[in-house]
């Protein structure tokens with residue numbers, strides 16, 4: 001069993017007075033892909049935003065490799081090795097691929113950024129070819145590669161990625177998933193939200209299902225793939241009582 005990279009201990013967080021995470025506790029293993037599942041509104045994206053310091057933790061703790069990061073800012077978390085690729089398109093469309101990468105390294109300083117850009121481009125030959133094209137002219141898959149590449153500039157130890165498959169063809173999604181597998185083989189920890197449940201489970205190590213901001217199931221992804229309740233979990237119909245009580 002690998003060590004724990006991320007731990008939520010009874011975390012309560014939400015928007016204004018409306019709490020979404022309800023004493024949420026879970027652990028995510030280091031060097032593994034943990035997939036967050038659950039119906040719309042269960043709080044999956046809220047987990048990532050809270051972990052990245054974008055939402056205030058009202059109660060409970062978040063640990064990164066055993067260290068308390070509960071009240072750290074996004075900037076501090078970036079410096080500690082957590083990178084976030086949010087849902088949707090998050091590029092500067094009028095700027096070139098290279099300029100978008102430069103902006104990704106803004107917290108590193110230009111010298112380090114320029115040294116690291118070739119290392120990122122080695123992973124993405126297509127971006128290398130389009131280096132001086134405007135980001136808005138890239139295909140959806142290339143744009144997602146650029147967003148991930150921009151996050152990798154920071155050499156993160158943890159990557160939070162929200163719905164990477166949205167708007168991409170199955171073939172491109174397979175490429176993105178394959179990249180995530182390669183990165184975890186090199187030690188990266190990935191926490192992913194993804195609606196494309198079957199494909200995502202196939203490349204994930206662990207699956208964690210949320211319902212109303214709490215964890216109702218946490219088990220190896222391979223086991224869940226065989227579970228007849230998978231559709232129910234995804235659609236939010238809940239779990240049979242005996243499985244809910246066995247959840248970690």
Ligand SMILES: Nc1ncnc2c1ncn2[C@@H]1O[C@H](COP(=O)(O)OP(=O)(O)OP(=O)(O)O)[C@@H](O)[C@H]1O
Pocket residue numbers: 015020038039040041042043044045046047193
């Ligand atoms: N900026 C916001 N302000 C207020 N409420 C929000 C905000 N963002 C999300 N919510 C609410 O928080 C709840 C959880 O949202 P969240 O995006 O975490 O769900 P999710 O499990 O990721 O589902 P989905 O697949 O629909 O994105 C929802 O009820 C949503 O309406």
